[in-house]
Amino acid sequence: MIRLSKCAVSEKEIAAVNSVLNNEYLGMGPEVQAFEQELQSFLGGQVGVACVCNGTAALQLALQAAGVGTGDEVLLPTLTYLASFQAVSALGATPVACDVNEADGLLSLQEAEKCVNQRSKAIMPVHYTGNAGDLTAVYGFAKKYNLRVIEDAAHAFGGLYQDKLIGSFGDIACFSFDGIKNITSGEGGAIVSSDQALISKIKDLRLLGVEKDSEQRYVKQRSWDFDVKAQGWRYHMSDIMAAIGRVQLRRFSDEFAPQRIALMNHYRESLAVIDGIKLFSIGDKNKIVPHIMPIKVAASQRDALREYLLQKEVQVGIHYKPNHLLTKYAKPGLTLPIAEKLYAGILTLPLHVDLTLAQADEVVGYIKKFMEVSS
């Protein structure tokens, strides 16, 4: 079976976890602090970093700390993982599903503009596949309408926008370190921002709102006499997770990023010449560190191609079912035609660090054969 996605864990991660277990301090402690410092220096040293239990929690806490709550609206693309929507609705705010661009699958600002009103508090662009699209335009839009920007950068860890690392500039960016993302800490996530007050607030919120408790935890202490002013959550990262994340971060630049980029470029070159296959447009291809490799085929062929690949023991996926089609987020009469059209024709091909170029060729070979026979 050629897997759609998988984590890449070596003896080094196992040794790091073992050493935390041997220390018998498993919760949030010095490993988390070290991981935050290392992420900060990876991102150029300018931004504050708060690590949490997963990417969904990162988005929720970023929104909360940015002041999003009951009655507020957040603009975001419908073509995203359910987590982006749930993070907004968890706070009692309304995620406003917007249509996407057909070419790149990213939030359409023309569509978002139709949804702006007095309740709009924030915009959440999703860097689908790792592509941040025209972030300058997103920030211009946010400025025009006085919105906070929370980048859902779950796909985009390590990618560049105009020669700057995603998360190293802008308002707020959230990463996911779940098992199959560009780096993993088992589960996990991080909020990064140049707004240091916001990061401090998040560091309290992740520990049930206990003020300044993070400082205590870093040195394996805890607060006994404390105050709480806000609704907090148990969303901190553990030392076991951070130990995995620290090793993955060290492997990222030389090992993970080049392999993901090589696979994407190889796929794109060999798929581009197959009739009936379309690719999502991306910016400068060497600047993206891709998380997934979706392709577009005719809706009439998609399910048959999917079946055919499964038969050949190639796992495929569909990223994503548009969220406005879910009962929880549906609105009477709301159709978002581009996202719905894309949804009918997308198929995600295997992409992970342990996939070889030869295996990618095998996948492309099956697709080519299928398209020849079925056209």
Ligand SMILES: *Cc1c(COP(=O)(O)O)cnc(C)c1O
């Ligand atoms: C993975 C992901 C998330 C959530 O991250 P978790 O760590 O799984 O909670 C949010 N948004 C997108 C687009 C994702 O792919």
